[in-house]
Amino acid sequence: MEINKMKQWLDMAKQFHQGQFWDSVFDQDYTKQVMEQFTNPAVSVNQAAAAPSFPRAEVLKSNREIVILIDLPGVRKEEVELSIMDGSLYIKGVSNQSYPDLQVVQAERFKGEFERAIPLPDKVGSGAKISAKFDNGMLEIRIPRPQRPRENIRIE
CATH class of the missing domain: 2.60.40.790 (Immunoglobulin-like)
Known part of the structure; x- marks a missing residue:
């Protein structure tokens, strides 16, 4: 039984290492929007959060x-x-x-x-x-x- 858990852990670690793990965890559009806030100085974190209530x-x-x-x-x-x-x-x-x-x-x-x-x-x-x-x-x-x-x- 411990071997099966170890195998599952290794499979998950492999997915994490290849980047597929985070792709499945985060929604693509949301991740793109958040990353744009940090890479584009013209867009602030507050602007994206305030947009729905403006x-x-x-x-x-x-x-x-x-x-x-x-x-x-x-x-x-x-x-x-x-x-x-x-x-x-x-x-x-x-x-x-x-x-x-x-x-x-x-x-x-x-x-x-x-x-x-x-x-x-x-x-x-x-x-x-x-x-x-x-x-x-x-x-x-x-x-x-x-x-x-x-x-x-x-x-x-």
């Missing part, structure tokens, strides 16, 4: 409305698209390089195309008067909350 958002609500604040530093309002579907606010756009003619030495801010769904706390009616205002890199979206009329309950 842009940063805050959802607030009162009795009358839902307010969504979205940070979009360096993004022009013409490069942003907003839509509402299935109880979520969808934001899509592009964050371009501020100085495309300069070489990047260190990059910590997200650049490129982005798309994100932000779940809303209430369903939004199709006729809702939604407003959006873009000022100094901050997008503010206001969605009126459906007002439910007060309903009296008859006591028997």
